[in-house]
Amino acid sequence: MNWERLLKIDRRVIFLTMALAIILPLLFPIRLTMGVQRVTRNLFQAVEAIDPARQCLLISTDYTPQTEPENHPMAKALMRHGFARRVPVLVNALYVEGAPLIDQAITEVMGDFNARATSREDSILYGRDIVYLGWQPPPIVPILAMGESITGIYPDDYYGNRTDSLEVMRRIRNYADVGIVVAITPLSSPLWYVQFAQTKYGVKVGAGCTAVCAPDFYPYCATGQLSGMMAGMKGAAEYEELVEQKYRTGGRLKATEGMASQSAAHVLIMVFVILGNVAYFAMRRKS
Amino acid sequence: MKDKLPLILLIVVGFMGLTDRFLPHPAPEHLNQYMRDTLLRIISAFALILGLGNLILRHMNRIRKKSTDWPHSYTLLISFFVASVIGLFGGVAGELWFPTRVGTFDFNITTIYNQMLIPLGASMFSLLAFYMASAAYRSFRARNWLAILLLGSAFIVMLGQVPIGYRISPAIPEISQWIMEVPNTAAKRGIELGITLGVLATFLKILSGIERSWLGSGR
Amino acid sequence: MNLSTDIWVWVGVFLTFCIYSFLYRDNPFYKFGEHLFVGVSNAFTLSFMVHRIIIPILVRPFTEAWRTAGSEGLSAGLFNPYAPSNFLVIIPGVIGCFYFARFIPGLTWLVRIPIALFMGYYVGRSVPAYLEGSVFPQMRGTMLTQASFDPAQGGILGGIFALLVLVGVIGTLTYFFFSKEHKGVVKWGAQTGIVFVMVGFGASFGFTVMARVSLAIGRFIFILRDALGIVT
Structure with missing residues (x-):
């Protein structure tokens, strides 16, 4: 896998993914217990x-x-x-x-x-x-x-x-x-x-x-x-x-409406942190 | 005179505030009330006008000197003057003589606020959501155990604050709550105590006339 | 889909996209939105300040006193600063005008007078308020007492948590105490402190993510619901 390329991914791709993580749960709402x-x-x-x-x-x-x-x-x-x-x-x-x-x-x-x-x-x-x-x-x-x-x-x-x-x-x-x-x-x-x-x-x-x-x-x-x-x-x-x-x-209930998007965005940010770390350490080991 | 008069005023007014709770006599109470309800309110209004004056002068200078992005200063000045005319002569809800309605189209200053300032302000702040995602991907590295601790705490709190965390396990919000109530409280309390004591020391230096940087250079 | 017919909603959508265009790169649309925001928000503040503060608190009491003096003649009541209409209201007005003295060479020092009054009042009030409202109760809250182990406070577990808070507060204060070199006991204290600080900062990061995402959700709800009518 090309870790370096993954790390240097265009920031606009990240922005777009983030936008999708927010928009999709609004379009297809799911009710989550809090x-x-x-x-x-x-x-x-x-x-x-x-x-x-x-x-x-x-x-x-x-x-x-x-x-x-x-x-x-x-x-x-x-x-x-x-x-x-x-x-x-x-x-x-x-x-x-x-x-x-x-x-x-x-x-x-x-x-x-x-x-x-x-x-x-x-x-x-x-x-x-x-x-x-x-x-x-x-x-x-x-x-x-x-x-x-x-x-x-x-x-x-x-x-x-x-x-x-x-x-x-x-x-x-x-x-x-x-x-x-x-x-x-x-x-x-x-x-x-x-x-x-x-x-x-x-x-x-x-x-x-x-x-x-x-x-x-x-x-x-x-x-x-x-x-x-x-x-x-x-x-x-x-x-x-x-x-x-x-x-x-x-x-x-405007705040409740946004909770599914909020969940998706939080999970996405965690995925970004994990992915970024995996790529970083894999690259460091290689070099 | 130029330094001493403001300094004396500050010290007198400051000590009036300090002793307010210990002097329940009507005379200092009335004076305090007058200072607070009339003097401070009027002074703060003029401070704002001074700020606006500075802003306008700065952008007029930018246009005159044709500095970077100077055409945008026209946007600022024109929008400021047009909206000011609407607000000052049309009233805050269009109740004064300046017309702020054409047919069913309202453009009083409150409508302008609702329809222009809310989208602009909220969008500007929400940009940070995207930049945080980018920063999370590029910058948060678990390089040492302290960074791992930070990331671990962030993950638990992020999960604990959204319904999906509860869905994964009801224990996650509980742990998140514990983090907020115990280690977070301890750290924030320590930081807060340090800051407050520092601020208090500065306030006492101002009140005793040791700290005078607020007087400026006088030029 | 149920598109909005309100022209203002589309103005809002346009302005939202002007700001979001910055995500692609800095561009004239973003700059336009940014400058428009500063211009309009200041005009809005000015309008409110004039209509809600300067006119009712400064202009109206003075003009009413003037009118009364014209119809009934001058009286001591018109010079009572606590009366609803009085001439003395001009004094705070004049002091406020001292702010503009910074543009008059030779009189710039006058600007210090309103600053001194404002700062004096705020600083004087703040000292007892900060002590009573923050320092003392927060220190009291950190103390470990028998009550910390009270069954109503969580019993032994509650007591252990209270002990952790005490250790964390002392550790954090030690970590930020730079007057003594971090060696020996101080080093241990500081290292304990940094553990709490890191967990606290992690929590702050988690909450900050939540805050910023919430704002973006608000904008998308506006576009999808108010403008496009896609979501209900």
């Missing part, structure tokens, strides 16, 4: 523990279009969970680049719920069940200020309504009324919430992070500073599954 990681289950349970009568779920988003495929399903899965339990959901954006994305997510999830609603009580109403607080810079400002007054730092919501005129905001004042803050991010914002908000106001914090930053958050999950975590697209898929199993909320 195990649920402890950290995801812990986050689910922390949201389950919110008292809908006096607390809310705060989803803090700071992702941008660049990580939309990983982070967007997390935000939607959390909203579904909150809506299914009738826990009021507040959403804010720490970076402007993500602000319209969250609007999309809210519209989609509200649409899914309202399409099945039969009465006003069943429906998800803006101002009663969800509020999109919008964006205020720099991130440290809203993180600290929400400990004193949420409507103070977000006087107007994303759509320009006065927040103090919205029904749910009359009883949600600050972190004392927040069951858990889940920071969805490709950065370190869950740690900012831990360092600046949890230490001062004692609020519970969870994370929904891209897989790249997940390994850095495990030490914080171990100490209980993070109540739980969704790690990457797999974490989002697990959360989607947990919500779907318990509440049958329906809607598109």
